[in-house]
Amino acid sequence: MDTIFALATAPGRAAIAVMRLSGPESRRMLEALAGRLPAPRRAALRRLSAPDGTVLDEALVLWLPGPASYTGEDSAELHLHGGAAVVAGVGEALAGSGARPAEPGEFTRRAVLNGRMDLTAAEGVIDLIEAETAAQARQALGLAGGGLTALCAAWAGRLTGLLARQEALIEFEDEGLPDALEDEVARAIGVLAAEMTARLTADEGGERVRAGLDVAILGAPNAGKSSLLNALVGREAAIVSARAGTTRDVVEARILLAGLPAVLADTAGLREAGDEIEAEGVRRALHRGAAADIVLAVLPCGATPDAATLALVARRDCILVASKADIGGPVPEGALAVSVRTGEGLPALREKLEEVASRLAPVSGAALLARPRHRAAVRDALRWLGEAMVASLPEMRADALREALQALGRLTGKVGAEAILDRVFAEFCIGK
Amino acid sequence: MGRMFDVVVVGGGHAGAEAAAAAARCGARTLLLTHRLDRLGEMSCNPAIGGVGKGHLVREVDALDGLMGRAADAAGIHFKLLNRSKGPAVRGPRAQADRALYRAAVQGLLRETPNLSIEEGVAEGLERGPDNGIAAVLTGEGERIGCGALVVTAGTFLRGEIHLGPERLPAGRHGDPASIGLALALAALDLPVRRLKTGTPPRLDGRTIDWAGIEAQPGDDPPEPLSWMTERIANPQVVCGITATAPGTHAIIRASLDRAPIYTGQIQGAGPRYCPSIEDKVVRFADRERHQIFLEPEGLPGTEDIPTVYPNGISTSLPRDVQEAVIASIPGLRRARILRHGYAIEYDHLDPRALRPSLEVRAVPRLFLAGQVNGTTGYEEAAAQGLLAGINAAHRAAGGTEARVLLRTEAYAGVLVDDLVTQGVTEPYRMLTARAEHRLRLRADNAGLRLTGRGLEWGCVGPERAARHRAFATAVTEALARARAETATPAALAAAGLPVNQDGIPRTLLEVMALPAAQGPALDQAFPWLRDLSPGVRTQLETEALYAPYLARQAAEFAALEREERLRIPEEVDFAAIAGLSTEMRQRLCAARPATLGAAGRVPGITPAALVALAGHLRRGASPARAGAA
Incomplete structure (x- = not known):
């Protein structure tokens, strides 16, 4: 039995978003995400972090061991801060540890199968399930409009065709099928997989639109990173002090950049750490920088860029900020001089940030594969296409193609054996 | 009485x-x-x-x-x-x-x-x-x-x-x-x-076929029996032939479609797509220049008064004269005599x-x-x-x-x-x-x-098969258990001539057997007990090894399916009385009357919500509902 998760509250902006998790692996996954388990059925505040240590949210966590849970299985509830970035991040973390997004009605179905739901007064419950199903169906396809449906249906159609050819080769060996069929199928799988991968990559922008941009502020200690964060956010989010190494962990604040939600992360200064805690902070800072969509590399005017900062500047989507412009000193080449004290350069920095943000996440509506659920389904399909490409026997390849089709079927609806056979008989003259 | x-x-x-x-x-x-x-x-x-x-x-x-x-x-x-x-x-x-x-x-x-x-x-x-x-x-x-x-x-x-x-x-x-x-x-x-x-094709007189001009298709040697209880095939074996329709055949058929019962409306019933008549093939796959025909003797030589041959691939209900012209147009069958004409049956x-x-x-x-x-x-x-x-x-x-x-x-x-x-x-x-x-x-x-x-x-299996089965099943179970339990390190495997990735992770014998490079005598040398297995048991072991990685990946899905298959819907269930089912779902379920929850999921058009309602009803039937359990 898989461990499944889903958002229990309506998708979209809200103060709180409740994520549910259910299945045999719930305990392990919750521990990985939130650390120590709270007492059963008691809410506790936990810091949720991704497997790589990135902090995802501070959330109320409930551990609901089976059988006395909604589904009858080991379960958990995560009361997250509302907002697409957090929800998407937690979803990705759960998916990364092996859970999968729930199918419509799946929580309730499990509850019923495990004898947890009394349906004597069932009509109301069923209405709820219809609503849940409809909401998930809307979530799966409706919101994205016809584009995603058409895209996935086209993929599923091509995949059905490939599977039909593969099946024809298995069922009708001596029917005089074209000799090149086997190679054609193998080639076409590769083409389809490449297209799907390209689309996933291209639509990362779409995911950014939904999940929010990640902006990391990095630089040497006492370069003024926390002050910059506060200035950009317009409030005191990070503790600022003249002492180097004050920010030992990652501090986050949310802003809008060109209408896009963004998470601004202030990090520990990059230097040889004085103690273990600071070393951990540096490690996290580098990690955050590597994963960020945009990096603000901060260097005080007049300072000589250190190796770590130079390395940052080398990557794309890095904006080099020469801080403390009010103090004076030469501005490094290509850097934007900013003073948080006088406000000098701040509008220009903001403009530059918005420009990069718009480039990274075009709000054209062309991005179709934006939701984690869609991306998970397509990634799953791609994984099986990969299996199909390396399968050593035709029946294994057919099985892998069938699994890939089922994965896409989570977005397009199930494709049964009959539909595949229809294609076989439409395409090939079978029958001796 | x-x-x-x-x-x-x-x-x-x-x-x-x-x-x-x-x-x-x-x-x-x-x-x-x-x-x-x-x-x-x-x-x-x-x-x-x-x-x-x-x-x-x-x-x-x-x-x-x-x-x-x-x-x-x-x-x-x-x-x-x-x-x-x-x-x-x-x-x-x-x-x-x-x-x-x-x-x-x-x-x-x-x-x-x-x-x-x-x-x-x-x-x-x-x-x-x-x-x-x-x-x-x-x-x-x-x-x-x-x-x-x-x-x-x-x-x-x-x-x-x-x-x-x-x-x-x-x-x-x-x-x-x-x-x-x-x-x-x-x-x-x-x-x-x-x-x-x-439908069925015309039957031909084997003596009137030009076998010399036709590609021969011998059977397997040795033949693989269909029954597990068969020790050997005793009959002499025959050779089949392969020929094909010619462009002329297709012209004859096209010219006669106005007399083909499947196109004149004389036949109403749906025919099988995987066994179309030759007229159907010629119409639907108009660009194909030839369609294969297998010539299958219906009996051993000398046992029939007239040796009958079944031309597999040209099922037809065309009129008798057209069938004769069709046969005469096919390489190797120019002189072939039709013993009984083909026909369609509704x-x-x-x-x-x-x-x-x-x-x-x-x-x-x-x-x-x-x-x-x-x-x-x-x-x-x-x-x-x-x-x-x-x-x-x-x-x-x-x-x-x-x-x-x-x-x-x-x-x-x-x-x-x-x-x-x-x-x-x-x-x-x-x-x-x-x-x-x-x-x-x-x-x-x-x-x-x-x-x-x-x-x-x-109680439908006789004692002879039962005894053979028990011995075989035990041997396979034991061999599989041993192959799953026995492990070797990559270094040991490499030393034995079985190259695997040197990642330090020990492999079970079953895993080793799945590797294409780890076959042959080296395997038997490294695991000598494999030599003592009967060929049948050995084959089972190899086949299980071959598919094991795939089967493992589908294990969760398989278990879920099996569980739903085992949740029976009692015969006397009144779908109309199940709370929460829409009228449409009731009608679909009443028409199909699925016997298990798994089968209900395969009834076309059944929604997840309907399955939940149905599952709830079954649960309630199986054990008294626990009030407030949700």
């Missing part, structure tokens, strides 16, 4: 023969009623048994100690393992049989079956008891034969009508009368009836959704239907149904109420019956491996391991 049997089987085709033998093996006093004793076990169409999917069914029938595999081995004159170049899961054993030898083999096996009486006679009427169920069969001679359960295997005999060009004549198989009385009796039961169509079948998974008619207790009458095609599909109907009829006659079913997850026969009773048919149903979700598990090579144990529970 007349005679009384536990089970009466009407019809002596492949379904009837298996049903009668299975019921009798289960201990039921059984009567097989057939209108011609000498035609018991007749192969009415193609003289071949098995193939991809079909061969799987034959092995499953055999695993339950049925007749078909043994009869085919006794009569086989050309054996071929299809898909030999592919993996074991999709390899399908196939045999062409000598028609007369096959009949003799089936008749011999039936005669030596204890508890079984075989009589010539026609069922003309059905008598129903106080519960509306079957009580007796009334024969053409006016005899009333009481029965605890009745299996009807009417084939294409119900309102069968032959089309040969403009000619139309009522009939069952060639030369057999349509069963009028039985048809009327079944019609009186008011079961849902639909019309289907199938017939009634009963909508199998009216059946329980036991193949018992839901509305008529103790009446079982099996074979072509349920909308299937093929000997193998008929045999599998006959076998299961016979087992269930015997069980029912003995007072049993639980259906004896095979799940989709354990047998092609289970896939077959489940497809029939939950989906119904839109064309004559043929088994294909693509229909089985768990194809890598359901192999022809492990049919016995999958099913013979079940057959022993049901």
Whole structure:
């Protein structure tokens, strides 16, 4: 039995978003995400972090061991801060540890199968399930409009065709099928997989639109990173002090950049750490920088860029900020001089940030594969296409193609054996 | 009161023969009623048994100690393992049989079956008891034969009508009368009836074929038997031929389409897509320049007065003169004489959704239907149904109420019956491996391991097979357990000449066996006990190793499916009374009456919410509802 998760509250902006998790692996996954388990059925505040240590949210966590849970299985509830970035991040973390997004009605179905739901007064419950199903169906396809449906249906159609050819080769060996069929199928799988991968990559922008941009502020200690964060956010989010190494962990604040939600992360200064805690902070800072969509590399005017900062500047989507412009000193080449004290350069920095943000996440509506659920389904399909490409026997390849089709079927609806056979008989003259 | 049997089987085709033998093996006093004793076990169409999917069914029938595999081995004159170049899961054993030898083999096996009486006679009427169920069969001679359960295997005999060009004549198989009385009796039961169509090619005089000008196709040497119980194939083997239609053939057919019953509207029933007539192929695949024809001898040389050849690939209902012109246009057949013209046959079948998974008619207790009458095609599909109907009829006659079913997850026969009773048919149903979700598990090579144990529970497996099976199953289980338990480090494996990634992770023997590079003598040297395994056990081990990684990845899905398959929907469930089901869902469920939650999920159009409501209802039925549990 898989461990499944889903958002229990309506998708979209809200103060709180409740994520549910259910299945045999719930305990392990919750521990990985939130650390120590709270007492059963008691809410506790936990810091949720991704497997790589990135902090995802501070959330109320409930551990609901089976059988006395909604589904009858080991379960958990995560009361997250509302907002697409957090929800998407937690979803990705759960998916990364092996859970999968729930199918419509799946929580309730499990509850019923495990004898947890009394349906004597069932009509109301069923209405709820219809609503849940409809909401998930809307979530799966409706919101994205016809584009995603058409895209996935086209993929599923091509995949059905490939599977039909593969099946024809298995069922009708001596029917005089074209000799090149086997190679054609193998080639076409590769083409389809490449297209799907390209689309996933291209639509990362779409995911950014939904999940929010990640902006990391990095630089040497006492370069003024926390002050910059506060200035950009317009409030005191990070503790600022003249002492180097004050920010030992990652501090986050949310802003809008060109209408896009963004998470601004202030990090520990990059230097040889004085103690273990600071070393951990540096490690996290580098990690955050590597994963960020945009990096603000901060260097005080007049300072000589250190190796770590130079390395940052080398990557794309890095904006080099020469801080403390009010103090004076030469501005490094290509850097934007900013003073948080006088406000000098701040509008220009903001403009530059918005420009990069718009480039990274075009709000054209062309991005179709934006939701984690869609991306998970397509990634799953791609994984099986990969299996199909390396399968050593035709029946294994057919099985892998069938699994890939089922994965896409989570977005397009199930494709049964009959539909595949229809294609076989439409395409090939079978029958001796 | 007349005679009384536990089970009466009407019809002596492949379904009837298996049903009668299975019921009798289960201990039921059984009567097989057939209108011609000498035609018991007749192969009415193609003289071949098995193939991809079909061969799987034959092995499953055999695993339950049925007749078909043994009869085919006794009569086989050309054996071929299809898909030999592919993996074991999709390899399908196939045999062409000598028609007369096959009949003799089936008749011999039936005669030596204890508890079984075989009589010539026609069922003309059905008598129903106080519960509306079957009580007796009334024969053409006016005899009333009481029965605890009745299996009807009417084939294409119900309102069968032959089309040969403009000619139309009522009939069952060639030369057999349509069963009028039985048809009327079944019609009186008011079961849902639909019309289907199938066809057969002209038969040729083998002496008039130019064999020298035709590509020869020999069988496998050594032949692979269809039955697990067969030690060796005794018959001499024949060679088949392959030819093909020529452009001239297609021109002749195109010029005659205005006289083709499938295009003039004379034939209404849906034909099988995988077995189209030659006129259908020429029209639908107009760009193909040739269509293959396999020339299959129907008997051993010298055993028939006239050697008959079955030209596989040119089923047709074109008029006689067109058939003659078509044959004369084909390379190697220019002088070939037609012994009997091809024809199409339209017939009634009963909508199998009216059946329980036991193949018992839901509305008529103790009446079982099996074979072509349920909308299937093929000997193998008929045999599998006959076998299961016979087992269930015997069980029912003995007072049993639980259906004896095979799940989709354990047998092609289970896939077959489940497809029939939950989906119904839109064309004559043929088994294909693509229909089985768990194809890598359901192999022809492990049919016995999958099913013979079940057959022993049901009492349909004789002592000889039981003993062989137990020994084999134990050996395989032990070997598998050992191969899963025994491990070696990559370094040790490399030292033994078995190259694997040097990642330091120990491999089980089963994992090692799955590696293409780790085969051959080095494997036996590293694991000497493998040498002591019998070839059959060794093959099972290798096949399990081959598919293990795939099967592991599908394990969760498999378990979930199996769980839902085992959640039974009781016969008496009133779908209309289930709270929370929409009217549409009620109607769909009432029409299909799925037997399990898994089957309900396969009913077209059923929503997840409906499944939840249904599951809730089943749960509540199984144990008293716990108030406030949610």
